[in-house]
Amino acid sequence: MIHPQAIVEPGAKLADNVEVGPWSYIGADVEIGAGTRIGPHVVIKGPTVIGEDNRIFQFASVGEECQDKKYNGEPTELIIGDRNVIREGCTIHRGTVQDEGITRIGSDNLLMAYVHVAHDCIVGSHCILANSTALAGHVKLGDYAILGGFTAVHQFCQIGPHVMCGAGTVVLKDIPAYVMATGNTAKPHGINLEGLRRRGFTPEALKTLRQAYKTIYRKGLTTAEALEQLQLLANDEPAVQPLIDSLNSSARGIIR
Structure with a gap:
């Protein structure tokens, strides 16, 4: 299940049926649950815990240290739940000690190609982040939220459960639960009835x-x-x- 051209550092904990594709790198402080499939050319560093039955596609970078200039090498974490799909080129960074030190992603989410989840973000479950969506640091995203492609969310913003944002939305303030929003900057457009x-x-x-x-x-x-x-x-x-x-x-x- 581990391709001979993959690198799995000593200390990494992989369940027996985890798949790792060629030229992927799994760091020493990484734990990966049963049924998870890692494609080729994926980099996973830690401390990172990934649950069961996830699928991570090629060129994703998961658990890398964050881009916050205050980060000074502290052993912060990334925790990912179960049954998530993380598509090509996604970047997901660990937390900072200025917050709780943990970036969290729930279960049953779809992160489409080139999505960025920055340090200390909290992403719920059953969310869809379309291509090239970017969450800045400390963003909180509720369950069942859907963000259209190229959505950009300012740091510390909160997006409630069942929110839907149109493509290219720029979020500078919080979006209450159930609301549809679009535009630069985001404006409300009713309840997400459908x-x-x-x-x-x-x-x-x-x-x-x-x-x-x-x-x-x-x-x-x-x-x-x-x-x-x-x-x-x-x-x-x-x-x-x-x-x-x-x-x-x-x-x-x-x-x-």
């Missing part, structure tokens, strides 16, 4: 979320004022709570 339907949200939940969106963006309210009204909606519809949570956790302010 995506939520596909994920089993009820018509009643969708109706309430549309009402919640209008409360934030159509009534001229401050965020604090909108939160008071959203809490009333959440009492009857639990799907509103992730929207409330994303507003409460916002440090950069939300897109308008």
Whole structure:
């Protein structure tokens, strides 16, 4: 399962059925779970932990030290879950001690070609990052978020669960849960209704979320004022709570 032209350093921990293609390099501080397939010309450094049944395509660089100029060789980490697909030329960097020291990627994500995930990012599960999407340091991306190709996200931004960004979106502020956004800079364009339907949200939940969106963006309210009204909606519809949570956790302010 390990090609004779691959380099696996002593100390690396690979499950018995991990595949490693020719000319790939696996560093000493790397742990890779069962069923994961590493293509040719892949570089994986550590400390990095990769779960089960992932697929990493050629020319990806995973677990490299970050590009933050404050980084001084500390043994920070990258942790990747299960069943992720990491396509050609992706770059995923370890964390920094200025944050928690860990970059985290959940499970069941698709990172298309040339995606960059910088230091200290937290990517949820079931996300899609299309070609050449770039996450700067300390970005948080919620579950089921979809970022169109060439999306660029400023450092420390938070993108809530079920968000959808159009191609070429430039994100400089936080995007609340469920919102569709596009443009340079990103502007809101309603609730991601089609995506939520596909994920089993009820018509009643969708109706309430549309009402919640209008409360934030159509009534001229401050965020604090909108939160008071959203809490009333959440009492009857639990799907509103992730929207409330994303507003409460916002440090950069939300897109308008």
